[in-house]
Amino acid sequence: MEVDARTAVSLVFGIASGPDLLRLVAVPVLGWAALRDVRTRRVPNRAWLPLVVVGVVALAWDALLVAGTRRQTLFVIRVLLSLGLVAPLGYVFWRLGGFGGADAKAVMTLAVVFPANPAYYLPASVVTALGGAVPAAYPTQTAALGVFSLTILSNTVLLGLAYPLLLALRNLPRGEITPAMFVGRPVAVDEIPGEYGRLLETPAGFTRRGLDVDALRMYLRWRGVDLAAVRSEPDRYRHPLPTERNDPGDGSIVDDERALTDGGETVVDTVDAPGPATDARDAQESAVRPLDTWGAARFLEEHRAYGTTPAELREGLEVLVESDRETVWLTPGIPFILPMFAGLVVALGYGDLLFALLSALGLA
Template sequence: MLESATEPEPEATEPPPTRREAENVTAPRFGGTVVTIAGAVATGPDLLRLVAVPVFALVAYRDIETRRVSSTVWIPLALLGAVLLCWDARLAWAAGGNAWTYEFLIPTAISLGLVVPIAYLFWWFGGFGGADAKALLVLAVLFPTFPEYALGSWTFPLAGPTNVGTFSFTILTNAVLVGIALPLALAVRNAAAGRIAPVMFVGWPISWDRVPETHGRLLSTPAGLSRAGLDLDALRMYLRWRGLSLAELRDAPERYRNPATLPAEPNSPTDGAVAADSQTRSDGGALESVADNETPAAESESETRPADYDDPWGADAFLADIDGSAYGTTPETLREGLEVLADEETVWISPGTPFLVPVFVGLVIALVYGDLLLGTLF
């Protein structure tokens, strides 16, 4: 009886190399599939991406202190991100399979095709400042896919990648959640201090003498509290343009309401930053009826009120003289802010939340935990 022939068993095939295994071929100068630095194990590109953490910490600090971040900060990070993106592309291509399609190509397409337009549109419509938009653009290039770091028995991010797999989108959603939490924390702080007001979620009261060194927006107006008050950078621009300090303006408000006291040669208004380099002539202007060698007499309460002037405080003249806009300030907003600051001892201000701070916090949370929203809900 003939025995039936059996088909030979197929030879076992090895699975395609993973993205990190592929690094052993494409980046031999790192001496292996992964790199270990200070106990942290990751691919070369992922370790280099950690350079962004101290840089974003620095720009967040600068954003709090000066509200100014130089554009030159973003150029090296953008170049680094482009290099690492190409490096990851080679690793993913060498690994093939899901590593190329689902771990690299799709997340990168979402990062560049969604996060970048979001950053641009928010900047275009005024939701972001220029530095905020540039930060998100850099993150979209630098962190398109989820990195992975092993430290002992721990693997970070702890929650792992999301179904979307786009790390820059995770950073953005984390930043938004942090940005939402900050007003709530501010309201709790104000309530604990007994400061109950409609604007308690966005600001707090300070003494008038702190205003020249404070960033943000004046919430106090002659009609009450409002979120449409005077930008404090615009206030500093005005005072520098006139060569005045806020204390001098408060000492003689009736005098400086008169547009005849505007200086014949105004100073440079600078950009209104607290630390701006400004060399001003501090005469503040003089009344046309007062001789050069005379001292103006003290004003009485019965003297001309602002409604009697065509241009109280010289607000129209200031905005017409400077190059560009004083952060969207109108003459009426400037006058109302000056009226409040000339009389009130304590005013409400909103510091505004520098968005680079939530972005930095969102980046750190993303690297340690992952996606706060999706990682918690799913």
Template sequence: MTLAFASATVPDLLRLVALPVFAWAAIRDVRTRRVSSTVWIPLAAIGTVTLVWDGWTARQAGGLAWTHDFLVPAAISLGLVVPIAYLFWWLGGFGGADAKALLVLALLFPTFPQYTVGTWTLPVSGTPIEAFSFTILSNAVLVGLALPIVLAARNAVAGRIAPVMFVGWPVSWEAVAERHGTLLSTPEGLSRNGLDLDALRMYLRWRGLTLADLRDAPGRYRDPASLPDEPNPPTDGAVAAGPDVRSDGGTAEAGPETGAIDASGVDRTPAADDPWGAAAFLDDIEGTAYGTTPDELREGLEVLTANETVWISPGAPFLVPVFAGLVIGLLYGDLLVGTIV
């Protein structure tokens, strides 16, 4: 079959650049949970150019081409999808990369693109509103809702029946240091709210220790007197550590003296009622370590130093459903409308 984009406009062809970029961003989000803001700048520039191009073309055509085919879907895309992305980011439902991705899609795909591949015209299905960025968003939501079902089925087949089987799975303690997500195991059992694994890495790097070090001598490192005199930079908790992280976890025999003040003026006096130095760590670093509380950190450390296997949740890197929603949208169209109709 001969492939041709006979009916594709130049703006629609330019929009296809989004596919490899979003594929890379989705993979990056799964592996590191970090996507640089610079990724979205070229797509935003292309989106601006194509939006103006389509607007000018529709204005020249006039009639329904201007109002129904361009103005209405563009208004929905920029006036609805953009506020939704901002609102969910503000409420904490989206990460910064997720929100920026949706903002770019609203600019890049305000209207339905059209491509001819041989005898096929894609997308196969349209919607009454024709706002393609909204179609991508609704597709992403449906894909996101399906993921917990797939995860639960995977756990059920393996015989892992638990209240958190829809959001996580068990791993060995050694694997925790290389994973992103949330620790679901607690001293009391399983919970949907637990220690953020990036915060755990921040703590370990701050102390200059590994999880294996803690497991080898939990009693020693549970004592806040073992905190280092000069902690490491905690980094941002990414799996790949920076070169400035030293291995120096301090000693239980020679901790900071009472009332010790370091060169920066910070009081590093170890509190006797601060197991693992959790509160000292959170007080010392800049920021909040992803909202982690001292109790969450202590409970996570108790579990990780005692259990061979723990449950974790990988979280929901929303760029994966967004990429899937984009691909589904370009090939098929709107899943929700197709299901209802």
């Protein structure tokens, strides 16, 4: 929150109020979460509860500082907007599929931690030593509304818009002039199980809603095979028998490659192996198999795989097992917590990018 004459006496080390200094805990925590999100696409729930506690404590502390001042009403309005507008936005975008669960929790957490603009001051000695060439207080560019969580969110969106341009610049030297160049990159098929993202291809061509690679890893573990085996004998694995399968896990990448198979070693799917017994079972299942190619429906009935449908799983597998296929377009997606972390750092050091842009255009 901005510091007025009454609360200035409570500045800690002359830098910021106690609540605003406490809020800086969010920077390393969100940075760690962003790093985890990039590396594993998984952020544990334990990352958010301590920050929520910090936010509640800072909020109560701020309430004491502004109680009875002329800024009390404005502070309450900003808190209500942050908790009543920004926090629900995180949930709504998660329900619509625009956010992952960790992304939504991060937005809701920041709405609690940063409901109003904070203020951080450089010591007078530093400003003097620099000849007054730097601002005395940060952030320097604050929006009139003063809801800091909204500033972080708008900064996140603006910084995230640069991602498609960076992908296009990366793909351009390769001569890859396709719609996919703005949202993905070509990846060797054999490397797909070690990647995060979503396929941008189906047998019919380009799509924005291809197979999620997390779901592919879950499916392969469920069947106890790796992608190389499926590619080498697609006809064999296209029609699995209804037998008990393996625990698919959560689709995350693990360092131990044995985790993609059952029991720590490559599993031979003997129920599908050719032979007289299999031929007899084939005859019994012939009426069922055409209805569930790849066993996709059965797998997804037993396990939720990030909203994947049987059609998406089948189409993705058909793309990956094409004998002449060497690469496939994959959108790595952008781990939303990464631009959110950048948006927080920019917000603390500079301020509201959208407000600055609108001000430059004479619209704010």
